[in-house]
Amino acid sequence: MxxxxxxxxxxxxxxxxxxxxxxxxxxxxxxxxxxxxxxxQYLVPPMHVAPVGSWAGAAPTVAPGLQVTALATGLQHPRQPYVLPNGDVLVVESSGPGTEPIKRPKEIIMGWVMGYAGAGAKGGNRVTLLRDANGDGTPELRSVLLDHLHSPFGITLVGGDLYVANTDAIVRYPYVTGQTRITAPGVKLTDLPGGPIDHHWTKSLTASPDGRKLYVGVGSNSNITENGI
Incomplete structure (x- = not known):
């Protein structure tokens, strides 16, 4: 024993x-x-890449009594949701600008791995608006609020101004509550660090509680300082 x-x-x-x-x-x-x-050190790292799932017969597993349903499908690489005060949901569809040069063979392999994981999908470079007025989980309205953007990610509303953080600039657009399409040209507020090497291209964006300041997150151009800090 x-x-x-x-x-x-x-x-x-x-x-x-x-x-x-x-x-x-x-x-x-x-x-x-x-x-x-x-x-x-490995010639080929012993790593596993999770397969990309879709809503065609698949859904996240949640606790008993709960369920997950798709609010919208057919989006082009959705990256960021944002809920407006009136309940409209904005979805930023985006992908990297693809301007970074290939310097080493491992970058080709890395691109293949990221593509297998879904990171290489072509983004819509737009902001789509979804409106579910009765709250049943199915939007009655779907509209392109903004398009022809440059790898957008961050988005925030301050009063009557909608700010969008493209990969290389913050742009301001006039917004009226309930609006489903913005046709007015945007005004560039400031430039942001961008390509051709735009390693961490997503620029997050938020506003201070009083709306007087904007905060933008800018990642480094490296993982291990290969392009400097």
Missing amino acids: RTIPMLLLGATTLALAACGGAGGSTEKQLGADPHLPAIN
Whole structure:
């Protein structure tokens, strides 16, 4: 009857010894001269890519008593939803500008992997408006509010102004409650860092509670400073 506990204890000891040998104690991995475990390098990284699902017979699994239904389908790479005060839902359809040059063979492989995961889908470069007036989960109205944008992502409403963060600029459009199509030309508020190397192209956008300031998130042009910080 003592065999199992002793085997478990032995396995635990071996596991702890293996952890200690890889990189030492946690304390030694901190400070100005950290002792870190050796880097594992692979010609092809041993990673798995989750298959892209669709609404054709598939849906997320939720808790009992709840269900998930599609509010809209057929969108071109939807990236960001935004709910207006009147309940209209804006959907930003977008993808990267595709201006980044290919410098290394691994970037070709990375592009293939991201494409397999759905990241390479062509975006609509537009903002679509959905209106579900009776709240039954099925929009009675679907309209293109804005189009011909440049890889948009962030969006926010401040008073009568709708701000859109393209990948290279923030643009302001006049908006009236209930409006389903904006035809007025946008006014560029400011430029943002953009291509040709536009590594993290999505620019998030939000406003301060009093509406006096806009905050935009700009990612680095690198993952490991290969293009600088």
